[in-house]
Amino acid sequence: MPIQLFVPSFRIDECLAGIRVCLEKGWTGLGFKTVEFEDAWKKYAELPHAHFLSSNTVGLHLALHVLKSRFGWADDDEVITTPFTFVSTNHAILHSRLRPVFADLDEFLCLDPSSVAARITPRTRAVMFVGIGGNTGQYDKIVDLCQQRGLKLILDAAHMAGTRTGGRQVGPEPDAVVFSFQAVKNLPTADSGMICFKDQEDDERARKLSWLGINKDTYARTAAQGAYKWMYDVEEVGFKYHGNSIMASIALVQLKWLDQDNSYRRQLAAWYRARLAGHDSVRVVEVAPGCESATHLFQVRVERRDAVMLALNEHQVYPGVHYRDNTEYRMYSYANGSCPNAARASSDIISLPLHMNLARNDVNMVSDLLIRYTK
Numbered sequence: 001m002p003i004q005l006f007v008p009s010f011r012i013d014e015c016l017a018g019i020r021v022c023l024e025k026g027w028t029g030l031g032f033k034t035v036e037f038e039d040a041w042k043k044y045a046e047l048p049h050a051h052f053l054s055s056n057t058v059g060l061h062l063a064l065h066v067l068k069s070r071f072g073w074a075d076d077d078e079v080i081t082t083p084f085t086f087v088s089t090n091h092a093i094l095h096s097r098l099r100p101v102f103a104d105l106d107e108f109l110c111l112d113p114s115s116v117a118a119r120i121t122p123r124t125r126a127v128m129f130v131g132i133g134g135n136t137g138q139y140d141k142i143v144d145l146c147q148q149r150g151l152k153l154i155l156d157a158a159h160m161a162g163t164r165t166g167g168r169q170v171g172p173e174p175d176a177v178v179f180s181f182q183a184v185k186n187l188p189t190a191d192s193g194m195i196c197f198k199d200q201e202d203d204e205r206a207r208k209l210s211w212l213g214i215n216k217d218t219y220a221r222t223a224a225q226g227a228y229k230w231m232y233d234v235e236e237v238g239f240k241y242h243g244n245s246i247m248a249s250i251a252l253v254q255l256k257w258l259d260q261d262n263s264y265r266r267q268l269a270a271w272y273r274a275r276l277a278g279h280d281s282v283r284v285v286e287v288a289p290g291c292e293s294a295t296h297l298f299q300v301r302v303e304r305r306d307a308v309m310l311a312l313n314e315h316q317v318y319p320g321v322h323y324r325d326n327t328e329y330r331m332y333s334y335a336n337g338s339c340p341n342a343a344r345a346s347s348d349i350i351s352l353p354l355h356m357n358l359a360r361n362d363v364n365m366v367s368d369l370l371i372r373y374t375k
């Protein structure tokens with residue numbers, strides 16, 4: 001049996017039962033299950049607002065769009081961001097007609113607060129922080145820095161569903177926290193995400209904007225008995241970004257298992273650490289102190305990474321690379337060379353297989369291969 005990087009697991013009968021309710025009711029779109037999941041997520045994530053979207057990518061764009069217009073940022077104002085992420089993070093900045101300014105990484109592969117501080121200019125408006133693999137890195141210092149310097153903070157929490165720090169969930173400090181429930185994330189649906197604004201007015205505006213600028217959702221209109229349902233207003237140009245009840249049905253089931261799944265992920269990580277201990281050729285990326293990571297990824301750093309990957313593939317083991325330094329891509333190449341730590345990580349990082357179907361002997365087998373081919 002090949003060992004893949006990610007294999008999502010679904011509680012199939014329960015998911016199908018939830019979807020069936022939507023189909024029977026004839027309500028698959030916005031409202032109904034999306035409202036139920038938003039309420040469940042607010043409770044789980046300990047955040048005051050949550051709006052269900054079709055992906056994390058659109059949520060990152062919405063976060064910047066809302067903050068940019070609320071605070072009157074100009075085109076080409078700057079957002080300090082990481083080069084070590086999925087391109088969604090940085091595309092969202094460009095979609096908002098803002099400028100990504102790349103800062104370098106710390107040993108956790110998250111933004112290094114001192115590098116962020118060094119890149120603040122009079123045009124800096126916000127910082128985009130990514131908790132790589134579920135790790136909080138030096139998130140607390142970034143929160144303090146943003147407060148001191150009057151910068152907005154957006155947390156790309158695509159890997160952080162269930163991450164806790166100091167015993168509580170991440171947030172509520174950022175102006176917006178954006179989660180992903182894409183097919184291979186810790187809470188897999190097919191595609192969906194959640195945006196959690198700190199301020200109620202941003203949450204209300206995001207709800208309008210995610211449905212084309214219409215000021216009332218269909219569910220509220222249908223539920224409003226006797227009201228003139230067709231009499232909605234369109235207050236500004238919005239987007240088609242909201243989530244639907246089919247995805248929310250899956251998410252509601254998956255949420256019940258999230259903490260249990262995450263603790264098995266931490267168990268797998270502990271088994272990897274134990275087996276790899278004492279082998280200097282494989283350097284494990286550590287979790288920040290005080291962070292109970294959702295452990296979306298288990299990452300190690302090795303010399304001759306590409307050759308090692310191919311050697312593992314020969315044994316039907318298929319690890320991944322998260323991420324390549326985004327400044328290696330043509331469209332962000334204006335910043336190439338500005339983040340040496342990210343450039344190094346880009347060439348030596350490996351994400352080892354991590355999912356619910358793995359057992360301890362799989363972890364040992366993958367670890368032993370890694371040790372053998374990095375000697």
Ligand SMILES: *Cc1c(COP(=O)(O)O)cnc(C)c1O
Nearest residue numbers: 055056057086088158180182193
């Ligand atoms: C997966 C991912 C995204 C995008 O999430 P979608 O829900 O697929 O849009 C953004 N940022 C990071 C770090 C991711 O891993």
